[in-house]
Amino acid sequence: MVIGGGIAGIQSSLDLANMGFQVYLVEKTPSIGGRMSQLDKTFPTNDCSMCILAPKMIEASRHPNIRLLTYSEVEEVAGEPGKFRVKIREKARSVDEEKCTGCGVCMQKCPYKTDSEFEVGLAKRKAAYIPFPQAIPNVATIDPDICIYIKSEGKKCGACIKFCDAGAIDFSQQDRIIEVEVGSIILATGFDLYDPSALEEYGYGKVKNVITAMQYERMISASGPSGGQLQRPSDGKTPKRLAFIQCVGSRDTHHKLYCSSVCCMHATKEAILANEHYPDLKAFIFYTDMRAVGKRFQEYIARAEQEYKVTYIRSRPSKITENPDNGNPIVWYEETTARTRTSMEVDMVVLCQALIPSGSTKEISDMLHLSLNDYQFINIPDRLFHPVDTEIPGIFACGFCQAPQDIPDSVVQASAAAARAAEFMSRKD
Amino acid sequence: MKATSEEVQTSVKKLFEDGSIGHFIGYETGSDSLHVTPCFLKSGQAASRLVWNPLCANNLSKYLLDFKNVEGKVGIMVKGCDSRSVVELLKENQIDRDKVFIVGVPCSGIVDREKLLEVLGISPAEVVAVEDDGDAFLVTLKGGTQRVDKEKVLRGECLVCKYPTPLVYDVLLGEAVSSLPWVGDDYSLIKEQEALSSEEKALHWNRELSQCIRCYACRNICPVCTCPECIFDKKAPRWITKANDVSENLVYHLVRAFHVAGRCIDCGECERACPMNIPLRSLNKKVEKDLLELFDYTAGIDVEQQPPLTTYQVGDLDEFL
């Protein structure tokens, strides 16, 4: 069983399934794809994230050895290593997966809206929704929290039932409990975003034109709500000067002490993309240490500076205020070489917030009696020689839930976890 | 000094005698004194038939394909241009360098027979001999000798020839010629054409190509057209129909120009063979010019050089209108 349908979980599942093992891939949200599906491009090649991810998602959904359990959560794990008995709750979608063709009529007709999780609040989604166009499975889900038909117990609305030609809407569905026995468990529960409003000095939520890096990814993405146009929240204008603030909540004694490992690079990528979209846009990156340790990362930074006119400023801004006249954020910081306090007015600020282990990581670890480290990452007792083994034999962890890391490292760990699980399961027989 | 027919005869005779070659492909005088035809020798005895003069237009290299399976080496006489098609044949593994003995002759231009007759206002029967004389040809007529400026009567490809001396040979007869004085911008005619409007170009080429009778002489004589079965001879897929239609002719000529892209060395044989006098070299020359400008490539120079359309540079031109 693999828990978490992001890139790490998908990779582990594919490796094991291709080796011939039966895999249950359990994902909490309605679609697999994880955080990577939200990204626009990926560093350092600027490959489009969805383009390289989608084939893997499709492969996982089609694989005869993979049973995809989306919109599902692990409820209980019993048994022993090599013979875990797992109860999985498959939540009611109110949509028959077999009949739904993913045509999206229900989404068009559904009258109730909420913030789209996928678009990080930059757009709305309906109660009947497919989280994003390439979702797998490509079927609708009806959100019981806002669907008026469910809330009124069938008295109101029902537009989706009326318009669905395939007859796929089924409000009679109940949550189902599935019980399976598995030899090994791989945890790949990924990360959440640290809420930057905890850093009051940066004004997130108050200064309108301060957004988070994930929001920026959706904004610059051709498939995002603005079709790849940078539009600042206050007035929809395209920014000409853009500031990225690094270590927002990371490497910070008041917040998270650790380094999130990927922000230097994603900020660089985001700055490059901005300049690619708008050649006269200037981007500034305020950083602590520029951590570019991966393959071709330094070259990428060099290109950002030379070709895309990105300016790196080594400084940790003390606060961000708003110019009341035009809504421009003002970044206050110390000029390192001159050692003077100074400020810079820009059109929009992107906060590269700390990344934290996802909430599900804690839930699942508690269920499994695995300990977490001080920052809620899954504890790995022998990081050196058994980098994906948890405290319990037969249970492995990979990707961001066990340490901050970028996509290639997550993919490496995912395959490593698959190898360890295969080894563990072959030792048994 | 320019090599003479006698020198060619002597050295070929010697090559036969010392066993260097078992066959030889050269030139001999044809039906009249203005014609030279290919000559195939099996021994040195008949070497006295061989000639070398400004009428030796044929590119003999394609005949090498007919001698692939003979015993011993095949000797062949090549001019600068012909040697470049030999390079192309070597590049495409169509001939074995070890089985070929190349007798190179530097060339100072070949006579365009029709231009000559027109300039002099005579019939072929009146010509006795044509000799090279620096910047002119010495034409011996029955009634005396005339000196004709080369630039007036040279073949089109010779007017723009940049490689008068063979690039590949085992023996070179006569002195190397490094450049020809009349050659300037070899693409000036192409540039003139490029400057025309689409409408004018379409009219021009429609007119030219509608004359084509699809005799395939251009293809058959082309030294780099070496496919055992040409795509235009296939029934399935049928790339062109037999219909006498300019669109079919268009497909034929454009595809041909593309197929020899990076391989055509401008020996001019296609144009010489065309019974309808279609300016075929113009298409090939256009491609040649683009390959040079885009990828800095010239065909027939170096056997080791990879053909331009089988390779790439990441930094190749990306702008596409």
Added chain:
Amino acid sequence: MAAPRIGVFICHCGTNIGGIVDVPQVVEYAKSLPYVAYAEANMYTCSEEGISSIKNNIKEHNLNRVVVASCTPRTHQPLFRNACADAGLNPYLFEFVNIREHCSWIHMQNRREATEKAKELVKMGIAKARWLDAQEEFESEVYPAAMVIGGGVAGMSAALNLANQGFEVHLVEKEPKLGGRLLKLNRIFPINKDPSELVESIVKTVEGHSKIRLHMPAVVKAASGYIGNFDISVDEGGKEVSFKAGVIIVATGAQVLKPELYRYGELANVLTQLDLEQRLKDGELGEFQNVVMINCVGARIPERLYCSRLCCMTAIKNAALMKEINPEAKVYVLHRDLMTYGVEFEEYYREVKEAGVRFIRYTPSNLPQVIGAERVESVRVYDELMDMELELPCDLLVLATPLIPNDDNEELSRMLKVPIGDGGFFLEAHVKLRPVEFAMDGIYVGGSCRWPADIRESVAQGYAAASRAAIPLRQGLVKVEAITATVDPKICKGCGTCALVCPFDAIELKESEIRGLEGKIVSEVNTALCKGCGLCAAACPNGAIQQRGFTDIQLLSMVNALSGKR
């Protein structure tokens, strides 16, 4: 082959297609086209009902080609191909026409034109279907053994994992001892233990494993073949040993740069971090009072742009150790950006800082300067933060230098036909999603030969490579792409153009063994290597090489159908 009898199934997709395109009209039109034996409309062709209709009609109407016009082949082609196969029709006699994503969904305002377009798309699909050929999906056997090149931590992890999964492993190590670069280290972070103890237990397991055949000291001399079927020969102490392997893992590690900077090699008390570890290990370091370490020596400079990832941590570890050995000592680390990424590194950096190691940032435009005649006496550095020049007394200068590629990478690259990228490290198939495999099937890569990696990363990559390698080993068979290239040797002239354009080295010029053509040099496709891109087919001047499923005649028929030519 029997005359083509094409069945056409046109999907309404509820109202998705049917609401825009006049489906019945398209069905009628399809019926009028040559070779069409049957045509119908379905509400959902992908539904159970639609699928059984395809199956029934194949039998009932004796169809030998099937065309479905609905959504996109990228998601639904396997479904319809399986339906054909279930009905006894070769799945490659199926053609997909996209009239939803490419028609109804993008022309919602123009039903008439959308219908006309759908008709034309269907006509093109039928034109192609007429020329479809049955294809076989070949499978080739995988020899159940692996070769792992390199006996460092990455290679040993990979070897052990595969061996414990039950596969025979040939482990080839060029040194006379397993353990790799780790053996040279004095202490390793985070446990500050002597690494030889740690590595010893792994080495013992490897050496004692019944499934692992150790070749040591040995180097690979030749390798040929393809996934599932490699023939390998190694030089094992002067003796040539040959064996077969189904997969290969490259984990040959890297070497530490010996710099020509800061008077290294000239002054006795200038060491690299590795030299320092060696001396500590051998107990030969002697007394010291003032230690200065400089990071990024020979790295992140114009000639060597990359960051070697682990030197910052090495410096911090050794700085802490120096302070531990002599708490009175002054220890300075001169650095640029400090690469203490992640959780533990950052924590350790804080601890070490608190323990009294001083960190000073220098800039590449203002490099530290070594002062001293015979020995280093002090180091002068401009402290960016304090905005002043410092002169640090120094009796031991330690330089952190990057890992650089091994010298024999190039030879190995030529032998295995795997690429080397910028900087001389091996180049993986995809930097993001295929980090531990080469583009060439059946060969995998892990550890510092791919990119500088610390122990945990090398081990993870070793395991990951083993995971990828275990897939073909466990499957026992590899499916060969069916959409491959195929040569007609009768008309091939052996010019080699196809071989030049092939990105996978799948085409070779060979003497034909076919009767009547013996000895003729022609192209031959190694279908195990061919990925079916069709570049060769486009480059061949006379169509002697074709791409199955996308042949000239199929594509030409589509073009002619669209332009109304027969």
Added chain:
Amino acid sequence: MQDSKEVQTEFKPKILAFCCNWCAYAGADLAGVSRFQMPTDVRVIRVMCSGRVPPELIIRALANGLDGVMILGCHPGECHYSEGNYLTRRRAHVLKRLLSYIGIEPERFQLRWVSAAEGAKFSAVVKETTDKITALGPNRWVDKR
């Protein structure tokens, strides 16, 4: 005058687009999923790689009277087969210049890069090409005699 104007506005070009399976075709699919509305004049032929499209086919299509031909492939460096699109690019440059030389307007043959995520770009390319070719009018090369 009015007549010819009417003919002009009624002209619907017929344009062929070869799309590679991995990027451009996926981009076209995304355009569909996103319901980007666009002119109806483009017909797609799927090939595995843009490098599969031989010049013969483009020449044949234009000689048949099609009004435009496009090759759409992965961006340079993103080819599924690592280098196919680079070869396409070289061939296309040479072919385009040759076509233009004999009087086929350069707009009628296009090579463009569309990634699997660029549904919007696919639709923009379709619009732009349709507009350009509509403005040119029908491909009448073979009627020039």
